[in-house]
Amino acid sequence: MRESDFSGSTFNGAYLEKAVAYKANFSGADLSDTLMDRMVLNEANLTNAVLVRSVLTRSDLGGAIIEGADFSDAVIDLLQKQALCKYASGTNPVTGVSTRKSLGCGNSRRNAYGSPSSPLLSAPPQQLLDRDGFCDPATGLCEAS
Numbered sequence: 001m002r003e004s005d006f007s008g009s010t011f012n013g014a015y016l017e018k019a020v021a022y023k024a025n026f027s028g029a030d031l032s033d034t035l036m037d038r039m040v041l042n043e044a045n046l047t048n049a050v051l052v053r054s055v056l057t058r059s060d061l062g063g064a065i066i067e068g069a070d071f072s073d074a075v076i077d078l079l080q081k082q083a084l085c086k087y088a089s090g091t092n093p094v095t096g097v098s099t100r101k102s103l104g105c106g107n108s109r110r111n112a113y114g115s116p117s118s119p120l121l122s123a124p125p126q127q128l129l130d131r132d133g134f135c136d137p138a139t140g141l142c143e144a145s
Contacts, residue, residue, distance in 0.1 A: 007045075030094075050094055056080070070095045071102040 048068040068090035085105035
């Protein structure tokens with residue numbers, strides 16, 4: 001996956017364990033619910049990517065471009081998360097969530113060691129549900145079909 005262009009792609013629920021994606025372009029990609037354990041993402045472009053509930057344990061994001069990326073409820077090693085918080089910026093155009101907020105930057109309690117286990121807090125962002133057409137506009141209820 002080195003230096004590949006995956007911009008705008010959908011990897012929703014994919015298994016990318018131990019993949020090497022050095023300088024890969026994931027800008028605007030949907031990486032929600034993706035298992036990215038021990039993945040090499042050095043200098044990867046994650047601009048405006050959606051990484052909601054992704055598992056990034058023991059992954060290396062050194063030098064990754066994360067402007068506008070949404071890491072809400074993602075599981076990321078604490079040291080990696082602290083490194084990303086040093087330069088995190090932007091707001092994701094799909095979910096409307098700030099990159100810093102999604103990483104839990106500046107908040108020592110929320111997301112300190114990973115994602116919350118509450119299913120209510122771990123629900124997909126409304127914008128993603130609406131985009132996929134799973135929500136009934138009349139009732140506001142969403143279901144997978």
